[in-house]
Amino acid sequence: MRPLSVLLLALVACGDRLPAREFDGAAALGYIRTQLAFGPRIPGAPGHAKMAAWLDSLLRVRADTVIAQRWTHVSARGDSLPLVNFIARFNPRATTRLLFLAHWDTRPRADGRFSRDSTLPVPGANDGASGVAILLGMADQLRKAPPAIGVDLLFVDGEDYGDFDRNQDVLLGSRYFATHLPPGPLPRFAVLLDMVGDKDLRIQQEGGSVTGAPDVVEKVWSLAARLGHAAVFPPEEGITLVDDHVPLQEAGIRAIDLIDFTFGGDDNHWHHTPDDTIDKVSAASLQAVGDVVMGVVRTTR
Numbered sequence: 001m002r003p004l005s006v007l008l009l010a011l012v013a014c015g016d017r018l019p020a021r022e023f024d025g026a027a028a029l030g031y032i033r034t035q036l037a038f039g040p041r042i043p044g045a046p047g048h049a050k051m052a053a054w055l056d057s058l059l060r061v062r063a064d065t066v067i068a069q070r071w072t073h074v075s076a077r078g079d080s081l082p083l084v085n086f087i088a089r090f091n092p093r094a095t096t097r098l099l100f101l102a103h104w105d106t107r108p109r110a111d112g113r114f115s116r117d118s119t120l121p122v123p124g125a126n127d128g129a130s131g132v133a134i135l136l137g138m139a140d141q142l143r144k145a146p147p148a149i150g151v152d153l154l155f156v157d158g159e160d161y162g163d164f165d166r167n168q169d170v171l172l173g174s175r176y177f178a179t180h181l182p183p184g185p186l187p188r189f190a191v192l193l194d195m196v197g198d199k200d201l202r203i204q205q206e207g208g209s210v211t212g213a214p215d216v217v218e219k220v221w222s223l224a225a226r227l228g229h230a231a232v233f234p235p236e237e238g239i240t241l242v243d244d245h246v247p248l249q250e251a252g253i254r255a256i257d258l259i260d261f262t263f264g265g266d267d268n269h270w271h272h273t274p275d276d277t278i279d280k281v282s283a284a285s286l287q288a289v290g291d292v293v294m295g296v297v298r299t300t301r
């Protein structure tokens with residue numbers, strides 16, 4: 001029985017050309033833990049500087065090329081913020097390229113609807129660290145087995161600093177990137193990872209992604225289903241969000257947003273609160289997302 005079932009599984013996998021599972025969800029959870037240990041990664045704060053140095057050193061031993069985009073942003077209140085985006089490039093000469101991005105900063109104030117104390121910063125286990133953890137887990141695999149196409153991993157700063165309602169001091173890194181694109185061809189498409197660690201993960205199809213790049217949404221969700229992650233990636237349309245994919249779309253890049261905006265229940269209870277902590281995320285959720293994004297890399301030609 002056992003050899004036969006193994007053989008059948010192998011045949012099915014070969015026939016469908018499903019990529020082998022390679023992502024390490026437990027290691028990705030470790031990357032969240034390390035980020036939380038730096039303290040809040042608020043632009044200008046000590047944790048932000050420590051995290052930038054850590055990211056820089058990790059990426060330089062994994063990627064073929066690392067570009068650091070550094071600039072100063074003066075906020076609406078007049079604060080000068082030292083910001084840095086990191087672009088880790090794999091197979092930099094390839095003309096067919098994919099871009100994956102996440103924000104690495106965390107929000108200075110826990111001013112969400114359900115916050116118990118808006119004077120505290122957001123720890124950002126999910127909102128910030130989870131997307132970074134996926135990108136770093138990807139970097140580990142891309143170092144072990146270089147991709148056939150070009151892959152760029154973009155860590156954007158200053159996504160969550162300011163006020164989304166006023167469109168003030170938010171999406172700073174993705175806006176900077178969109179107006180300072182690195183040399184070479186535009187990526188075929190881009191995938192944003194934001195709040196992808198929720199232990200009860202449910203990533204619906206974000207509205208602006210469906211409108212802006214419907215074929216990319218279709219590719220990602222059908223691959224997720226084939227990999228056995230349909231419960232994490234239900235094929236249903238979710239809300240439309242202002243997030244880092246928007247400036248990229250405006251620059252002509254077909255970008256989608258993988259985001260679970262039901263963090264702590266349908267009311268998004270833990271979003272922008274002091275409760276965005278390590279116990280709210282899981283290795284299993286990171287594994288599902290990591291499997292899918294690595295599958296996207298390995299099945300794109």
Ligand SMILES: [Zn+2]
Nearest residue numbers: 107127160272
């Ligand atoms: Zn946020």
